[in-house]
Amino acid sequence: MNYQFTYSIYQRPFRQPLNTSHGVWKVRSGILIRLTDDLGRSNQGEISPIPWFGSESIEQATVYCDRIGTNISVDRIYQIPDNLPACQFGFGSALTAFNSTPANIDWHKSTLGMSALLPSGAAAIARLPALADRGYSTFKWKIGVLPIAQEVAIWTQLMATVPTNAKLRLDANGGLTYLEAEQWLELCDRESRTEFIEQPLAPDSISQMQELARVHNTPIALDESVATFDRIQSVYADGWRGIYVVKPGIAGFPWRLAEFITQHQLDVVFSSVMETNVGRDAAFQLASSLQLKRSMGFGIDEWFSV
Numbered sequence: 001m002n003y004q005f006t007y008s009i010y011q012r013p014f015r016q017p018l019n020t021s022h023g024v025w026k027v028r029s030g031i032l033i034r035l036t037d038d039l040g041r042s043n044q045g046e047i048s049p050i051p052w053f054g055s056e057s058i059e060q061a062t063v064y065c066d067r068i069g070t071n072i073s074v075d076r077i078y079q080i081p082d083n084l085p086a087c088q089f090g091f092g093s094a095l096t097a098f099n100s101t102p103a104n105i106d107w108h109k110s111t112l113g114m115s116a117l118l119p120s121g122a123a124a125i126a127r128l129p130a131l132a133d134r135g136y137s138t139f140k141w142k143i144g145v146l147p148i149a150q151e152v153a154i155w156t157q158l159m160a161t162v163p164t165n166a167k168l169r170l171d172a173n174g175g176l177t178y179l180e181a182e183q184w185l186e187l188c189d190r191e192s193r194t195e196f197i198e199q200p201l202a203p204d205s206i207s208q209m210q211e212l213a214r215v216h217n218t219p220i221a222l223d224e225s226v227a228t229f230d231r232i233q234s235v236y237a238d239g240w241r242g243i244y245v246v247k248p249g250i251a252g253f254p255w256r257l258a259e260f261i262t263q264h265q266l267d268v269v270f271s272s273v274m275e276t277n278v279g280r281d282a283a284f285q286l287a288s289s290l291q292l293k294r295s296m297g298f299g300i301d302e303w304f305s306v
Contacts, residue, residue: 003035030196045094046279049086055250093282138295144175167195187220199223249273271297
């Protein structure tokens with residue numbers, strides 16, 4: 001089976017730069033692809049790399065798309081190499097859509113089951129109430145961006161605004177030292193509204209994060225450590241049985257990811273790669289088939305102008 005293939009590159013500037021421990025992100029670049037079959041039916045997919053998380057770069061993805069030409073076979077899609085996980089997801093989700101029924105939940109019109117991404121630093125304090133008024137009950141806040149004493153002071157004020165029935169996720173993007181991670185966990189152990197601390201240490205610090213998880217009540221979730229499918233497999237083999245924050249957009253073929261999650265009954269949070277609605281719809285479709293129990297990290301609309 002062959003499909004006609006076209007693609008276009010997009011650039012979406014953030015309304016305000018996204019500050020993380022990886023640096024400042026100003027523009028989301030990605031690729032929208034379209035597959036069309038012999039009957040004239042077509043489906044889109046999205047390639048939205050994050051190279052600092054372990055995926056290919058936008059340049060590498062563009063080179064791959066250029067080499068395809070105007071037609072691609074099913075076999076060639078299945079042969080996309082593992083060093084192009086965002087391409088695997090983009091082509092894989094477009095291919096899967098030919099044989100799947102759209103999910104019956106319109107997540108774009110509901111905050112139910114979504115986690116809203118707060119601005120880093122003190123700006124989160126002013127922003128959280130408005131998001132709560134819109135119906136969000138789970139929030140993510142980046143830490144490891146400012147000195148820890150400054151962030152702890154902001155966190156204290158932030159917790160005063162978090163509704164009693166809401167949850168806060170702290171995301172360090174691997175930017176804490178072991179001592180800083182201990183300090184945050186000790187604080188959060190006394191605050192029941194903390195759902196988890198995400199990726200407190202560097203991606204290869206699995207054993208240290210396992211140590212921290214054993215002695216603290218606050219759960220630890222892995223993100224950068226499980227960014228791509230091979231990492232998910234490796235971390236599971238190393239004994240991690242905590243939370244996996246999975247970004248479908250860079251986790252490779254959707255069918256392979258779904259099979260692994262189901263087979264091993266992983267505790268999973270699906271999270272955004274700051275994609276467009278094309279990539280999000282594909283992630284939502286996959287999430288619906290897996291019946292994930294945790295709020296998904298796709299509350300990102302306000303970060304973009306268009």
